[in-house]
Amino acid sequence: MLATEPTLTFLGGTGEVTGSCYLVEAPGLRFLVDCGMFQGGREAGDKNRRPFPFDPAALDFVLLTHAHIDHSGLLPRLAAEGFSGVIHSTAPTADLAAVMLRDSAFIQEKEAEWSRKSARASAGQRGSRHPPRRHDDLAVEPLYRMADAERAIALFAGTRYEAPFEPRPGVRVVFRDAGHILGSASVEVMLVLPDGTHRIVFSGDLGQPGHPIVRDAVPVPQADTLLVEATYGDRMHRPMDETLDELVEALTSALVERKGNVVIPAFAVGRTQDLLMLLIRLTREGRLPPMEVYVDSPLATSATQITLKHHAELDDEAAHLGRWLASAKGYPRIHFSESVEDSMFINTSATVP
Ligand SMILES: [Zn+2]
Incomplete structure (x- = not known):
């Protein structure tokens, strides 16, 4: 075990299958893998609005496994709150994420507009003597706007599978096919720390072999720390x-x-x-x-x-x-x-x- 082993914080995707987000910290280094939106369930709205337990402006970079909103959906909020580093993904993921984040921002703005109208209507019924409830105040503000989505989209840098790159000195990253959707990747991160190297692998969502469009997942040869995600991990698929x-x-x-x-x-x-x-x-x-x-x-x-x-x-x-x-x-x-x-x-x- 290294004295300077990196610290991992699970910010979502644990105990449930949405909101995937990992914070990785090592001396002089801080980055995220995925920044997903929580979806479904009554608490999802509150979870998506709770403050990030880190300063977005202080992140060095973000690595994105794939474009699905439960892995990418809070990137516009991250950009709105000060993150201006690079979001690394495969090239197809960068293209898909652009349309998905715009679609998500459009939905956020529309939902806020509807909530505003219904809050106004119910305030009218309650009479003007009652101040609006706190919940109404929150609901009328969109989680993020189209400008925030565009800000996040502008930060993307698309990379090829199996082509190692260094988002910053001492960090080597490789995207490997995860066989889930177009562009989906398992991410291998090799950190060069003062007393040795540490290899962390994030599987991202893994697809079953024989998927109709994308290639099968590429096995990852080696890892010191392995994080595996699979939405249907507890079920056997029929042929x-x-x-x-x-x-x-x-x-x-x-x-x-x-x-x-x-x-x-x-x-x-x-x-x-x-x-x-x-x-x-x-x-x-x-x-x-x-x-x-x-x-x-x-x-x-x-x-x-x-x-x-x-x-x-x-x-x-x-x-x-x-x-x-x-x-x-x-x-x-x-x-x-x-x-x-x-x-x-x-x-x-x-x-x-
Ligand atoms: Zn997915």
């Missing part, structure tokens, strides 16, 4: 083939036998692109009928465009299917809604022509 059989059965029954349409709610970043890839694959294999597929979400559309831009980071099968779809010029025909009219059109269209 992908069984899931696909069920998807084919459900889609065939709804589209062909009952002549209906199917609405699939899916996370905009990651899951939507996985589903598109699986629909292309199953159509190519002749297991699904020719379909019209509508992606009805601006965020999912942006995330899909970014996925296509970073096609070199996708696994071989995804690249192969992309080429097949481009050359087949047939089904599934994928449409992206760009306007309210596009979204409304979906209500009247048939999935199977």
Whole structure:
């Protein structure tokens, strides 16, 4: 054990699966790995607003494992409160985080606007003699604004997988594929301390092997300290083939036998692109009928465009299917809604022509 071993503080993502954030401190060094938003549960709002237990301006840099909001969502608050160092991530994560943080800021501003209106309405009902409750005061201020998101986005520096870099002298960082979503990485940090080196590995969210779009996670060879995160770490996944059989059965029954349409709610970043890839694959294999597929979400559309831009980071099968779809010029025909009219059109269209 080294006398100057780094100190790790867990600021989220423990005892729950959101708000991932680690503070790492060693003599003359202080940085964060992830700065995620707490999501779900009644206390999430309060946790997202509680003061950082460090001075954001005094951080040397931030390392981001991937773009999901539960890992990146408080970066705008960090920037608003004085952090002006570099946020290091892979290049696809930097692109995805930009659209996600803008979307998050938009939601924060809208929610604050709604709370303001309802607080005003209830104050009117209570009469002007009563001062507004403290809760109302808090709720009307957005957690952060679009300008804060832009401030954070401007701090990003995108890096390649497996390309070591030094965010500052004495700190060597490598991003390795984590197989979770586009750009996701496990982060290896080697600290050169006065009496030796210490290697810390942060897994980030790890994907299962055989994921439809991204390459499988790259094993990390060595660590003195290992931190592992996995949202579904306490569950056994059933084989992908069984899931696909069920998807084919459900889609065939709804589209062909009952002549209906199917609405699939899916996370905009990651899951939507996985589903598109699986629909292309199953159509190519002749297991699904020719379909019209509508992606009805601006965020999912942006995330899909970014996925296509970073096609070199996708696994071989995804690249192969992309080429097949481009050359087949047939089904599934994928449409992206760009306007309210596009979204409304979906209500009247048939999935199977
Ligand atoms: Zn994630």
